[in-house]
Amino acid sequence: MSRYRGPRLRITRRLGDLPGLTRKSAKRSYPPGQHGQARRKRSEYAIRLEEKQKLRFNYGVSERQLVRYIKKARAQAGSTGTNLLKLLENRLDNVCFRLGFAPTIPGARQLVNHGHVTVNGRMVNIASYQCRAGDALAVRERKGSKRLATDNLEFPGLANVPPHLELDKNKLTAKVAGGCEREWVALEINELLVVEYYSRKV
Incomplete structure (x- = not known):
């Protein structure tokens, strides 16, 4: 299905x-x-x-x-x-959603599929990519990509970023510090x- x-x-x-x-x-x-x-x-x-x-x-x-x-x-x-x-929480589309780069997971999937996100310096357009501890995420250095992420960060889907993710709103970068806890x-x-x-x- x-x-x-x-x-x-x-x-x-x-x-x-x-x-x-x-x-x-x-x-x-x-x-x-x-x-x-x-x-x-x-x-x-x-x-x-x-x-x-x-x-x-x-x-x-x-x-x-x-x-x-x-x-x-x-x-x-x-x-x-x-x-x-x-x-499921470590999927790239979900990580982008939890960081606030997109308002929903379908929105985050579109963000990833359209090539707006990089992982460890390389563009990744596979939404199911499994993020691991130590991975560095960033919005691509393009005007459209940065505007899209900045607009979404003003009204994120969820208020709080979980502690296993480290977000820098000014640089539009993030790091996966570890695995997501159940709570x-x-x-x-x-x-x-x-x-x-x-x-x-x-």
Whole structure:
């Protein structure tokens, strides 16, 4: 399944607040559709599926990509759920979003794909690039790139830059100091339910 390009508020009405997907808030608190207000008892499978969908839509990854991240997280030492969130938080598009270079993760993906960002002095246009500790990020030395990043920094998607990222607003540069801690993940999610969802599928 390809990346979602439909109405974003429709997703936030069903799944709740997704800070990476959009900054807008839905006027209605119930899911869309004819039966959106009907009270239904959700099964355990439905609850796990909803948590998985939150992760997918917030970070803008496809089902195939998410399965790959699950496999990588399992291969690493420690909690699979925490490892999964760290892998997603270390994506280049998400790092640009957390730094404030873009208002949302889809906006950050476009910023990266259009070649406005460099990593360690080299232009990288792959949104899924995994940032590592010590990587130096910067906005390219172009008038359009700098104006775009400066405008976005005035109204960032999230107010606080996490401590594992060091940002210099004047130079439009940043450094990845380490891995993201679980408490700094902006998305409200139970990652263990996502791992349980894939336990029988992967």
